[in-house]
Amino acid sequence: MRSVPIDFVRASEAALADPVLHASVRRAMVRFRDLQRAVIEEVPDWQALREHAHRVKMHTLAHLDRYLEQLDERVTAAGGRVHWARDAGEAQRIIADLVRARGGRAVVKSKSMTSEEIELNTALQAAGCQVVETDLGEYLVQLAGDRPAHLIAPAIHRSTEEIARLLADRLGVPVHDDPAELTRTVRRVLRRTFLSADVGITGVNFAVAETGTLVIVENEGNARLTTTLPRMHIALMGVEKVIPRLADLAVFLTLLPRAATGQRLSSYVSWITGPRRPGEGDGPEELHLVILDNGRSGIAADPVMAEALACIRCGACLDVCPVFERTAGHAYGSVYSGPIGAVITPLLRGLDAAAQLPFASSLCGACGEICPVRIDLPRLLLELRARVMSRGWSGPMERMFVRGWTAVMARASRLRVAGRMARWALRALQGRRVLPYPLSAWVRYRDLPAPPADAFRDRWQKIRSSGGAQP
Amino acid sequence: MRDASGRPGRVALWVTCLVDQLFPQVGEAAVAVLRRAGVEVDVPLAQTCCGQVAFNDGFWPEAARLARKFLNDFGGAEAVVTPSASCATMVREFYPLLLRDDPPAAVRARDLAARTYELTEFLVDVLDAGDLGARFPHRVTCHASCHSLRGLRLRDQPLRLLRAVRGLELRELPGLEECCGFGGMFAVTFAALSGSMLHAKMAAVEASGAEVVTSTDCSCLMHIAGGLSRRGSAVRAVHIAEILAAR
Numbered sequence: 105m106r107s108v109p110i111d112f113v114r115a116s117e118a119a120l121a122d123p124v125l126h127a128s129v130r131r132a133m134v135r136f137r138d139l140q141r142a143v144i145e146e147v148p149d150w151q152a153l154r155e156h157a158h159r160v161k162m163h164t165l166a167h168l169d170r171y172l173e174q175l176d177e178r179v180t181a182a183g184g185r186v187h188w189a190r191d192a193g194e195a196q197r198i199i200a201d202l203v204r205a206r207g208g209r210a211v212v213k214s215k216s217m218t219s220e221e222i223e224l225n226t227a228l229q230a231a232g233c234q235v236v237e238t239d240l241g242e243y244l245v246q247l248a249g250d251r252p253a254h255l256i257a258p259a260i261h262r263s264t265e266e267i268a269r270l271l272a273d274r275l276g277v278p279v280h281d282d283p284a285e286l287t288r289t290v291r292r293v294l295r296r297t298f299l300s301a302d303v304g305i306t307g308v309n310f311a312v313a314e315t316g317t318l319v320i321v322e323n324e325g326n327a328r329l330t331t332t333l334p335r336m337h338i339a340l341m342g343v344e345k346v347i348p349r350l351a352d353l354a355v356f357l358t359l360l361p362r363a364a365t366g367q368r369l370s371s372y373v374s375w376i377t378g379p380r381r382p383g384e385g386d387g388p389e390e391l392h393l394v395i396l397d398n399g400r401s402g403i404a405a406d407p408v409m410a411e412a413l414a415c416i417r418c419g420a421c422l423d424v425c426p427v428f429e430r431t432a433g434h435a436y437g438s439v440y441s442g443p444i445g446a447v448i449t450p451l452l453r454g455l456d457a458a459a460q461l462p463f464a465s466s467l468c469g470a471c472g473e474i475c476p477v478r479i480d481l482p483r484l485l486l487e488l489r490a491r492v493m494s495r496g497w498s499g500p501m502e503r504m505f506v507r508g509w510t511a512v513m514a515r516a517s518r519l520r521v522a523g524r525m526a527r528w529a530l531r532a533l534q535g536r537r538v539l540p541y542p543l544s545a546w547v548r549y550r551d552l553p554a555p556p557a558d559a560f561r562d563r564w565q566k567i568r569s570s571g572g573a574q575p
Numbered sequence: 576m577r578d579a580s581g582r583p584g585r586v587a588l589w590v591t592c593l594v595d596q597l598f599p600q601v602g603e604a605a606v607a608v609l610r611r612a613g614v615e616v617d618v619p620l621a622q623t624c625c626g627q628v629a630f631n632d633g634f635w636p637e638a639a640r641l642a643r644k645f646l647n648d649f650g651g652a653e654a655v656v657t658p659s660a661s662c663a664t665m666v667r668e669f670y671p672l673l674l675r676d677d678p679p680a681a682v683r684a685r686d687l688a689a690r691t692y693e694l695t696e697f698l699v700d701v702l703d704a705g706d707l708g709a710r711f712p713h714r715v716t717c718h719a720s721c722h723s724l725r726g727l728r729l730r731d732q733p734l735r736l737l738r739a740v741r742g743l744e745l746r747e748l749p750g751l752e753e754c755c756g757f758g759g760m761f762a763v764t765f766a767a768l769s770g771s772m773l774h775a776k777m778a779a780v781e782a783s784g785a786e787v788v789t790s791t792d793c794s795c796l797m798h799i800a801g802g803l804s805r806r807g808s809a810v811r812a813v814h815i816a817e818i819l820a821a822r
Contacts, residue, residue: 117767126771426754426772427765464765466758466772467631469725483672489633498633502760506629510637513592513624514644523596545763549770550801553597560590560599564618567606 110437110449112460119431128263129253129432136257136423139366140474147358157359158478160352161344161414165404171313171346172395178316182378184391192222195396199224199305199338200231202392206336208302211235213242214330215322216307217255217417218340218396220439221452224305236297238326240290247274253433253441255419256364261432294326304330304388308341309416310356311393314349316377318393321360323371331376337388339376343400344413356416363476364418399452408487412447414477421471421481427464436461443471443481450488459497462488501541520561527555582702585615587652589691591659591793592624598793604820605658605694611820612704622648627665630673631759639673646683654701655691658816660791663693664726693723694816695791699732705739711821712742716785718776718799720792721754733791733815740818746783750775757798773802780810789815 119125144150164171176186187202189195203211211233213219225235225246237246241258245251248270252258259267264283272279277289306327310319318339320327331337347356361367380387404410422428422442433441437458438449446465450458462485471481492498512522530552533539537547546552586609590602606616626641645666649655657663670684698704717737723729737745756762756772763769776799780788786809790796793814800812 113765116765120767120771426756427768430768430771463633463761464768466721466754466756466761466769468721468754468758470721470752470754473725486631486633486669486672489631490635491633493633494635502632502764506632506634506637509624510626510629510634510640513626513641516621516623519592519596519623526596542760542763545766546801548766549773549805550798551804553797553801555597556599558599560595560602561618561620563599563603564620567603568618 109456110458110460112431112435112437112464115435115437116427116431116464119435124263125261125432126430129260129429132257132260133423133429136366140363140420140423141366143362143366143368147362153355153359154476154478157355157416157476158414160347160355161477162411164347165344165410165413168343168346168401168404171348172343174313175311175316175346175393176395178313179318179378179391179393180316182316183381184316184378184393187392187394189394189396189398191398192396195222195340195394195398196224196227198394199340200227200233202336202338203228203233203303204231206302206390208336209233210297210301211303211305212238212298212301212330212334213305214238214307214327215309215320216305216340217252217439218307218342219305220252222340222396222398224340236294236301238294238298238330239322240287240324240326243290243294244270247271251434252439254422255417255440255442257419261434298326298329298333301330301334303336303338304332304334305338305340306330308339308345308393309360310353311341311346312348312350312353313346317350318374318376319353319357320374320376321357321370321372322374323365323367325372328372328374331374331388332386335388336390336392337376337379338392338394340394340396342396342398344404344415359476360416360418363420363474403451406451409447409451409484411479412444412451412484414479415444415448416477418476420474420476424470424474426466426468426470436464443485444479447481447484447488450492455488455492455495455497459492462486462492505542516561520559523559527557527559530555583614583654585617586654586656586697587617587619587649589622589625589649589655589657589662590618591657591662593793593797594658597797598814601658601793601814601816604814604816605656607820608694608698608707608816609656611707612698612702614702617652619648619652625662625665626673627662627669628759630665630669635673639677642670642673642684643677643680646680646687649687649691650683652690654697655687656694656697657691658694658791658814659793660693660696660720660723660727660729661794663691663696664722666691668726693727693729693791695733695736696727696729698819699735705735707736707739707819709739709743709819709821710741711818713787714744714746714785715787715789715818716746716748716780716783717815718748718755718780718788718790718795719751720790720795723791724752729791733789736819737789737815740821743818746785748783748785748788749779753779755795755799757795759794762798769798770802773798777802777806777808777810781808785810787811787813787818789813789818791815 253261379391428442446461626638630638755776756769
């Protein structure tokens with residue numbers, strides 16, 4: 105949706121300049137990590153479950169058309185209507201038309217990063233609707249005119265004090281620093297909104313092809329209110345959310361809450377199969393499912409990158425990522441942040457628009473280790489780096505450095521000479537802070553190593569002939 | 576040539592380009608430790624760099640060139656041992672990926688990967704070494720590099736060796752699993768992020784109460800040592816091979 109390339113270097117430096125932001129995110133991350141570790145450790149076959157979930161997802165992605173057609177058929181048979189959207193614009197139009205046809209003005213929303221991806225709120229507001237986010241964090245972010253910073257904790261970058269001031273400003277309530285009181289305030293506002301809403305829009309965690317069931321996992325109950333109170337429910341999902349059978353859900357519902365929030369179970373899991381039937385007391389009169397592609401089928405057809413679509417949006421890779429911890433999500437320039445965002449955003453928007461993102465990682469591997477569906481995130485980052493570089497995208501200095509390095513390393517005799525020159529240069533530069541790139545970037549935070557007089561290979565003959573244990 | 580117990584009696588030391596050019600004392604210490612553990616050490620002098628620098632930065636054709644050279648330089652070795660978990664991970668985990676379009680090379684890479692070890696891993700898992708007669712009377716904390724933790728899945732190997740060192744007091748490092756922020760080109764491309772991660776790591780090292788921080792990786796240590804020096808810290812960074820060789 106944005107055509108300006110994402111400048112992660114600048115955005116991350118701006119985020120780093122805000123120590124409150126880092127402290128807020130850090131506090132939440134550490135809490136998440138501890139909770140996650142505890143509930144993951146108590147599942148004896150966690151690794152087998154991850155492996156199983158990975159296989160189910162990869163199988164589904166390999167037969168995406170078949171399962172999506174089955175899903176369409178079953179949702180329709182249950183009384184719902186299915187709409188297919190090739191891209192963001194088409195999804196916006198479909199949803200705006202549905203709301204308009206209902207004569208709707210007031211829309212409540214819950215649990216949908218996909219709607220953030222297609223910037224649905226902007227489109228609906230342009231169509232004259234009032235849209236209210238009902239997830240607590242997302243509501244706060246919307247009130248602040250901000251964007252979500254985390255897949256499942258959208259307001260993670262805000263401190264309690266900031267939230268208290270925000271609510272006092274926008275809602276005219278007194279400033280409170282008690283999170284429970286703040287939550288009560290928001291709940292009072294949202295209850296009124298739910299009761300007056302014409303249309304409820306949600307995301308989908310899993311869509312079961314076998315039964316046409318849409319599964320929504322949440323903790324606040326707002327998704328349940330969004331799907332039952334308004335007369336129309338519109339569910340928006342990316343094509344990758346489909347899973348074959350109800351039986352597969354058991355595995356995903358074990359993995360998701362543990363990896364996402366460190367809970368054994370989420371407070372609410374809604375299983376929605378069709379709209380309200382005759383004689384039923386609640387539920388919407390109309391149920392619409394919008395299935396969005398927006399570049400996904402291209403990713404699914406890519407034998408190397410398809411794995412990225414196995415993501416169940418738990419956010420665990422963000423929680424363990426030292427880079428995310430320091431930038432919050434915004435520096436990634438996309439709703440999908442952290443390691444999975446660094447992979448998915450370039451795939452969805454194109455490498456040229458997000459060429460820096462795959463490099464925004466120290467490749468520490470923590471993300472790959474935590475991922476509950478075993479996506480090999482470090483490998484995908486590496487693969488994307490290779491694609492970026494094969495398109496000639498690199499700074500000229502960097503290209504020169506790597507090409508020069510390779511030429512030197514192609515022969516030991518060159519290494520010997522180049523090494524001697526490098527050590528000589530390093531000696532001459534000791535203590536200096538004004539240096540050419542990349543040394544300039546190194547000495548911003550670290551001193552240069554003090555070089556030895558000669559290399560190991562120059563000492564080896566002597567060491568070898570000494571023979572004994574003591575060199 | 577293996578001895579009666581089937582252990583390799585002779586290893587090729589893969590000294591790594593960084594150790595060779597900037598930290599030769601680590602290479603010397605690795606030789607001493609291996610000899611004390613009863614194995615003969617060769618150093619193939621044609622060796623240069625495994626290609627990790629180029630690979631991690633996305634320059635795969637360049638990295639593949641160096642990988643093929645590496646296979647030639649070390650292909651005949653009974654076992655390859657290196658004082659760098661990061662470089663060992665490159666060969667073990669990433670060569671098959673890097674060389675996937677060249678099946679014969681990929682087969683050779685897999686074969687060599689099975690004979691390639693990080694130094695402490697080789698000492699503990701292959702030689703079952705514990706006490707190597709070292710003496711190092713200091714408070715030491717061990718930084719577990721990301722590649723040792725997640726690339727090679729080393730857990731207790733370095734600690735077992737450190738615990739056997741006379742006079743050494745081992746201190747736990749808070750936030751052990753958190754990256755120090757080096758990450759190769761990451762350290763310069765995203766210098767501010769790297770610097771912030773480095774600061775957190777240095778704070779943890781100082782909080783441990785150690786006088787010395789050690790690791791299986793010279794690359795992390797170069798970054799941490801550079802940071803400690805910049806902030807005038809009294810803590811020294813010393814590679815684990817040097818501690819195990821100390822008397």
